[in-house]
Amino acid sequence: MESTTSSRPLPRTLALLIVLGVLAAVLFSIVPASIFNWLGEKLNVFATIFLGIFIEAIPYLLLGTLASGLIEVFIDRTQMSRFIPSGSFTSALAGAVLGLAFPVCECGVIPLTRRLFHKGLPLPAGIAFLLAAPVFNPIVILSTAAAFGWGKMLAWRVGLTLLIAVIVGLVFSVGKNDATSILLPASVLHLEVQEDAPASLLEKIRRALVIGADEFFEMGRYLVVGAILAAALQTFLPQGALLAIGGGPLLSVLVMISLAFILSICSTVDAFVALGFVGTFSFGAVLSFLVFGPMVDIKTIIMYRQVFRTRTVVYLVVFPFLMSLLAGLTFNYFFPG
Amino acid sequence: MSPKLYRSFQALLLLAFGLFLIEKIFSGKLTWYINMRFFPLTLIGIALLIVMALAIYLHDRLETHEEHADHEHNTTPLANLIFLLIPLLIGILIPARPLDSAAVDSKGVNVSSPLVNSTTSTQQMQIAADQRNILDWIRIFDGNTDVTPYLGQTANVIGFVYRDDTLPANQFYVSRFAIVCCAADAVAIGVPVQWDHASALAENTWVDVKGPVKSTQLNGHPAPLILADAVDPTKQPDQPYLFP
Numbered sequence: 001m002e003s004t005t006s007s008r009p010l011p012r013t014l015a016l017l018i019v020l021g022v023l024a025a026v027l028f029s030i031v032p033a034s035i036f037n038w039l040g041e042k043l044n045v046f047a048t049i050f051l052g053i054f055i056e057a058i059p060y061l062l063l064g065t066l067a068s069g070l071i072e073v074f075i076d077r078t079q080m081s082r083f084i085p086s087g088s089f090t091s092a093l094a095g096a097v098l099g100l101a102f103p104v105c106e107c108g109v110i111p112l113t114r115r116l117f118h119k120g121l122p123l124p125a126g127i128a129f130l131l132a133a134p135v136f137n138p139i140v141i142l143s144t145a146a147a148f149g150w151g152k153m154l155a156w157r158v159g160l161t162l163l164i165a166v167i168v169g170l171v172f173s174v175g176k177n178d179a180t181s182i183l184l185p186a187s188v189l190h191l192e193v194q195e196d197a198p199a200s201l202l203e204k205i206r207r208a209l210v211i212g213a214d215e216f217f218e219m220g221r222y223l224v225v226g227a228i229l230a231a232a233l234q235t236f237l238p239q240g241a242l243l244a245i246g247g248g249p250l251l252s253v254l255v256m257i258s259l260a261f262i263l264s265i266c267s268t269v270d271a272f273v274a275l276g277f278v279g280t281f282s283f284g285a286v287l288s289f290l291v292f293g294p295m296v297d298i299k300t301i302i303m304y305r306q307v308f309r310t311r312t313v314v315y316l317v318v319f320p321f322l323m324s325l326l327a328g329l330t331f332n333y334f335f336p337g
Numbered sequence: 338m339s340p341k342l343y344r345s346f347q348a349l350l351l352l353a354f355g356l357f358l359i360e361k362i363f364s365g366k367l368t369w370y371i372n373m374r375f376f377p378l379t380l381i382g383i384a385l386l387i388v389m390a391l392a393i394y395l396h397d398r399l400e401t402h403e404e405h406a407d408h409e410h411n412t413t414p415l416a417n418l419i420f421l422l423i424p425l426l427i428g429i430l431i432p433a434r435p436l437d438s439a440a441v442d443s444k445g446v447n448v449s450s451p452l453v454n455s456t457t458s459t460q461q462m463q464i465a466a467d468q469r470n471i472l473d474w475i476r477i478f479d480g481n482t483d484v485t486p487y488l489g490q491t492a493n494v495i496g497f498v499y500r501d502d503t504l505p506a507n508q509f510y511v512s513r514f515a516i517v518c519c520a521a522d523a524v525a526i527g528v529p530v531q532w533d534h535a536s537a538l539a540e541n542t543w544v545d546v547k548g549p550v551k552s553t554q555l556n557g558h559p560a561p562l563i564l565a566d567a568v569d570p571t572k573q574p575d576q577p578y579l580f581p
Contacts, residue, residue: 041439047431048440052370052520054424055358059382066385209392213351216389221420228423234521235440269375269518 042235050231053299057107057223057266064108065215068115069208077120088124092169095125096162099133105266106134106294107223110303111215114187117179126179128169131320134267134294135161144290147271153283157290164291164323171319172312182312222306226299230264233298237262249336252285253328257321260293267294284331292324343414348393350421355386357428368576369435371519435577436514438499438541441525446499446510447475466490471513471528472579474550474561484552484559492528492563493547495571498538499527503555509535511546511563516578523578529555532565545571 028036084094104112113121113130121129134140136158144154172182199207245255256277265273274289281289296317304313358379361367367379464473466487471494478484496511504510510527530546538544548565 043431044434045436045440047427048369048434048436049520049523051424051428052523055361055367055370055379056375056519056521058354058358059378059385062382062385062389066389206392206395209389212385213347213389213393216351217347217414217417217421221417224420224423230521263521265518265521272517273522275517 046231046235049234050227053227053230053264054223056269057105057227057299060105060266060268061107061219061223062212062216064102064104064110064112065219066208066212067102067104067108068112068215069211070205071112071115071119072211073204073208075119080116080120084121084125086122088170088173089166091122092124092128092166092173095121095128095169096132096165097136098125098129099136100138102133103137103139104133105140105268106297106300107219107266107303109133110300110307111219114183114307117183121179122173123179123182124169124173126169127172127182127316128165130165131168131295131316132161132165135291136165139268140271140294143268144271147275153287153290156287160287160291160324160327161294164295164320167323168315168319171315182308184307184309187307219303219306222303223299226264226297226302229302230262230298233262249282249284249329249332252281253288253325253332256281256285256289256328257292257324260289261297263293264297264299265293270294282332282336284328284336287331288324288328291327292320295320295324343418344393346418347414348390350418350425351386351390351393353425354421355383355390357425358383358386365575366433368578369433369520372516372580373576374580375518435573436520436523436525437577438497438512440514440523441499441512446501446512446525446527467493470494470579471496471511471526472515472581474528475526478552478559478561487561488551489549491547492550492561493545494528494563495543495545495574496527497541497543497573499525500540504529507531507533507535508562509538511544514578515581517581526579528561528563529553530563530565530568532568534568538568543571543573545569 085091102109102112109130112133113126116129117123117126135144141154141158144157148154175181245251260270263270263273270293271290274286277286277289301313301317304316308316358367361370362376362379367376371379469477469492474492474494477487494511496513499510499512501510508529508531511530512525512527514523515526516523530548532538532546545568546563546565547567548563550561550563553560553562
């Protein structure tokens, strides 16, 4: 059944490759060599940045997909409904704090959320989990504290993230309260047929690892595309130009939000990067970087699009953007410093 | 592609990723991509890759009735394999090179590093003058209001040559990249150097600069300026970046 779907696109890819090859040959003969030197150098920069993002993200993505595999194997749907309350608000709140149990970043959380939906997690809880878990988990709390200390920045980062996650979770609870309404049809996992005899613990772990590997391949594909885009943007769009826009209560927040979007760094380490901007940017601007980055960036949008319907992706981007912006502006205008 | 063949390729690719990372560690090139402090994380990643490959291999041998275990493939699995080949191909086909002056062009050189605030300059004061690196010198000049105790001290720093239009012809930047998490957040930092033969230096070559430090202003920031006695070509250090 798979061979029919997978073999069809191949000839088209092959034709495309040949066309590209011919185009490249023509280009080589027309364009002066200096351009290729320049491109060659840029290609090196691109490769280093791309591999930087990718090597950094691989372990976290693997941990996320492994967690998803373990949930698939060890938790069944009845247990899920016992743990998570069914009311919209309480369920969103429960989803938002669920992150404490799962140390994942914004790449790993996506397959994990889909898996939890599959296990019967209510819609508001899943959305709140998706947005909050990349910040509200032990690893990120510790790394933020390591960078900024146990103080104002950490408290506001966690507090705002939870608030935004719960609000967006509630937005999704309006209307059909069913996860299949936001997932792409192709992305809805089919129910496991578990008529086999109960497997041994070792066998269960092995199965979890295989499921994790499958999801690593499925999600890794979009991580690759996202990292390519982010690296290309950084190679050809001078970061200095963005930072030079700098000041102003509104612009500084917009700059930091765009930077979080373009850099696409993992939420588990972004606090150390944000620390570097403390002197140059206001508290509100840096806070918006720390709140928005883990929810939305280039690679997560690409990965969201793989799992969720387009309208859901738009909500998942627009609401966090507006609320992060609002939070940054509030601090810049009313509590500068 | 038969499920069995797909499984084999999957396991192979996972192993290849693991080997790729192991090679980067042993060749010392891992720090060209990520900060040293995330080294343990990469080890966890390698362990998971190998264990997953092993699990798939066992899976392959134990279960012949793959069909029902494979129900979760929504996208064409072959495409997944091809996409995950891309990072390996980029890593193998494009010769590994740390970020250099070609990257400064898009990132811009900083004389006052935004990374300055992460540590107080008292730490830099305790380092002997000739042991301080570029980042230490920049921190001192950005963090202290009074830099007179440092003026005239002899600096000895290593970095690559970078020029831009804002500097006079007899000056260049001796630069390094500072990396907080990975190459994506690299910031180029540089200390201006004054040297009579500055224009003879090729861009991007690694040099060892020695000379007394004086104070200057660049883009409205106080910055050190090295009046070089000697600028010697040197090898690229094993760790080309600085980790604040």
